[in-house]
Amino acid sequence: MDKTANHKAWFFVLPVLMLVAFNAIIPLMTVVNYSVQETFGDNNFFWAGVLWFEEVLRSERFHASLGRQLFFTFSILAIEVPLGVAIALAMPRKGIWVSVCLVLMAMPLLIPWNVVGAIWNIFALPNIGLLGQMLNGLGIDYNFTRQPGDAWFTLITMDVWHWTSLVVLLAYAGLASIPEAYYQAAKIDGASSWAIFRYIQLPKMKRVLTIAVLLRFMDSFNIYTEPFVLTGGGPGNSTTLLSIDLVKVALGQFDLGPAAAMSLIYFLVILLLSWVFYTLMMRGEEQ
Amino acid sequence: MSLELKQVTKIIGADTHIYPTSLTLQRGGINILLGTTLAGKTTLMQLMAGLERPTAGEIWFDGKNVTGTPVQQRNVSMVYQQFINYPNFTVFDNIASPLRVAGLDGTEINKRVKQVAELLKISTMLERRPSELSGGQQQRTAMARALVKDSDLILLDEPLANLDFKLREELREELPRLFAERNCIVVYATTEPAEALQFAGHTAALHEGRVTQFGPTGDIYRRPIDLTSARVLSEPPIxxxxxxxxxxxxxxxxxxxxxxxxxxxxxxxxxxxxxxxxxxxxxxxxxxxxxxxxxxxxxxxxxxxxxxxxxxxxxxxxxxxxxxxxxxxxxxxxxxxxxxxxxxxxxxxxxxxxx
CATH class of the missing domain: 2.40.50.140 (Nucleic acid-binding proteins)
Structure with missing residues (x-):
């Protein structure tokens, strides 16, 4: 590999570097700054070393939030990815229904996140909401503001409703890029529809599905607005996900040091898990 | 062994893709469908394969009416312009796939895959995946898959069109030899008159959904029955x-x-x-x-x-x-x-x- 040394090229990268520095690196560094110091107001800071990190990593409260977060993320991935692929497979390939389906699918993605939370909050209220009334009318004791199980059910259902479309759209795009000849060739071979899915459609969708899983993983791990509006982390702490807990520590208790340490750990967990996902899914595609 | 099209017609919506066409293709030599893009070559091949059903007319194979027989029961194979292989199978598994569907035993599969890979000069690549191969090798794999199962009918739809010049020349020279000893009917679609002339065999000149002339390639070239056939057979245009x-x-x-x-x-x-x-x-x-x-x-x-x-x-x-x-x-x-x-x-x- 020959690389030409061209130092002028750095000037072209500079604007982007500055932009990234302002909107990502500098804020991140202030967080790093907070995470290693103790503060008593009046802008008095004292060096604290790794004290906050130790505290956070030993805290049972953090373990519980992280556990809830992992449970939430893996539940919605386990539902949204297979469901999204199934819907994409069932969607028509040509004709006027294609655009109708695509627009319908895109709808939930267009709604602001806090509105999604509000819609589901009202929709699921046990006494006046359509869903709550219906479930109770069927004899199911449903109350998401009181019973943790019901709160989780509502939270996951809401996320599935909101975000499965993204997986559908990506998977559909992947399917649409498979030439018709592949299906014909499989038909000539006498391949079953399962074999077509397993050996043609799935491998051909692999790249877009990797993107879908990564996006859904990162977004769901960062989720804040919808559960905040829907349950506010309750009942009790039962749906307090990492981001909600973080806000409680940072703004509720104004513990800047521990909150900063928690943010960094949170960030590293996402980074690590994203890398693991990417590596696992891209295994065997060296080039 | 013969494939006979009797007044086969294909109409999709308001468009006639194939006007009533009668054609008898024999075993031995390559049967060429020659015509420009949209002349109906691919449609005609899909009808021959049984991937599409004719709107009217009948298709007979070896004295049997196979018009309604689906492609899975017809023992045909097809090679496309795009290099169609199973993306996450190795070359070996790709070639073996039709035999596995047919339920052959392992040693037989092994023997036949090795044999056909030898013929197509891809024996050293059996463990690789299609994405690790050049275009020419991918197309060789696809051809090996078509050849391995002893089909009665092999259809090749512009198989060399997506290859670069050198690989195209190379495969073009090998092709007639590959099909020479096979007990099957070979149909080859192309837009290039030079390809038809090189393969000799029989040529059907196609123009806008009609077979304008069919016969030994040399005869058609020397004596096109009309101006349309003469145009189809000449590149640059006559x-x-x-x-x-x-x-x-x-x-x-x-x-x-x-x-x-x-x-x-x-x-x-x-x-x-x-x-x-x-x-x-x-x-x-x-x-x-x-x-x-x-x-x-x-x-x-x-x-x-x-x-x-x-x-x-x-x-x-x-x-x-x-x-x-x-x-x-x-x-x-x-x-x-x-x-x-x-x-x-x-x-x-x-x-x-x-x-």
Whole structure:
């Protein structure tokens, strides 16, 4: 590999570097700054070393939030990815229904996140909401503001409703890029529809599905607005996900040091898990 | 062994893709479907394979009516323009896939895959995946998959079109040998007349959903029944000009005329059309009987050791294809020489007049 040394090229990268520095690196560094110091107001800071990190990593409260977060993320991935692929497979390939389906699918993605939370909050209220009334009318004791199980059910259902479309759209795009000849060739071979899915459609969708899983993983791990509006982390702490807990520590208790340490750990967990996902899914595609 | 199409028609919506077509293809040699894009080659192949059902007409194989038989029960294989392989199978598993569906035992599969891989020169790549192969190797794998299962009918739909020049030449030379000893009917679709001529065999000239002519490739080339077939068989396009027969002479313009060949001297006076293939028009005079054509050069391209000269003369666009390098400037006045003995004459209905 020959690389030409061209130092002028750095000037072209500079604007982007500055932009990234302002909107990502500098804020991140202030967080790093907070995470290693103790503060008593009046802008008095004292060096604290790794004290906050130790505290956070030993805290049972953090373990519980992280556990809830992992449970939430893996539940919605386990539902949204297979469901999204199934819907994409069932969607028509040509004709006027294609655009109708695509627009319908895109709808939930267009709604602001806090509105999604509000819609589901009202929709699921046990006494006046359509869903709550219906479930109770069927004899199911449903109350998401009181019973943790019901709160989780509502939270996951809401996320599935909101975000499965993204997986559908990506998977559909992947399917649409498979030439018709592949299906014909499989038909000539006498391949079953399962074999077509397993050996043609799935491998051909692999790249877009990797993107879908990564996006859904990162977004769901960062989720804040919808559960905040829907349950506010309750009942009790039962749906307090990492981001909600973080806000409680940072703004509720104004513990800047521990909150900063928690943010960094949170960030590293996402980074690590994203890398693991990417590596696992891209295994065997060296080039 | 024969494949017989009886008045096969395909209509999709308001469009007729294939007009009633009757064709009998035999085993031995390659059967070529020659025509431009959208001529109906692919549709015709899909009908032959059973991937599509004809709107009307019947398809018979070996004396049996197979019109309604789905493709899975027909024992056909097909190779496409795109390189179609299972993306996450190795080359071995790709080639073996039709045999596995057929339920052959492991040792037999192993033997046959090795054999066909040897034939297609991909024995050293059996453990790789398609994404690790060059285009030519991917297409060889796809061909191996088509050859491995002893089909009764092998359809190749422009298999070389997506390959670069060298690989195309290489595979084109190997192809006739690959199919020579097989007990099956081979159908090969192409847009290139040169490919058809190289493979010999039989050619069906296709134009806008109609088979205009079918027969041994050489015969069709020498004696196209009409102007359409002549066009399908010529690349660059055949030069066409309107002429008038007056007495013993054909007249292109007042100062370009020539004596009618013997067989045509009794032809009635009137309007006719002539066709002269580009390689029968040359910047160099080869015989005193050559017809000089004076025109204005539009473009002169050099392609390897050949010159392609586009020029305008007597209100027609002409093309000359000749050996050697003949540099011309655009806009230059030039005289080119047509070998008028090789000229094809067509009557008012654009049918060939045999002399």
């Amino acid at each position: 030069n066409i000009a309107k002429v008038i027969k007056r007495g013993t002479q054909f007249v292109l313009t007042d100062n370009v005329k020539w004596r009618a060949p013997k067989g045509l001297s009794k032809l009635a006076d009137g309007d006719y059309t002539i066709g002269i293939r580009p390689h029968h028009v040359s910047p160099a005079k080869s015989s005193s009987k050559n017809l000089p054509i004076e025109g204005t050069v539009q473009v002169a391209e050099l392609s390897g050791s050949e010159s392609i000269i586009h020029f305008n003369a007597y209100g027609n666009a002409w093309v000359s294809l000749s050996h050697g390098v003949h540099p011309f400037m655009a806009g230059e006045q030039a005289t080119l020489y047509a070998d008028i003995d090789r000229c094809l004459y067509f009557d008012a209905d654009k049918r060939l007049i045999v002399n």
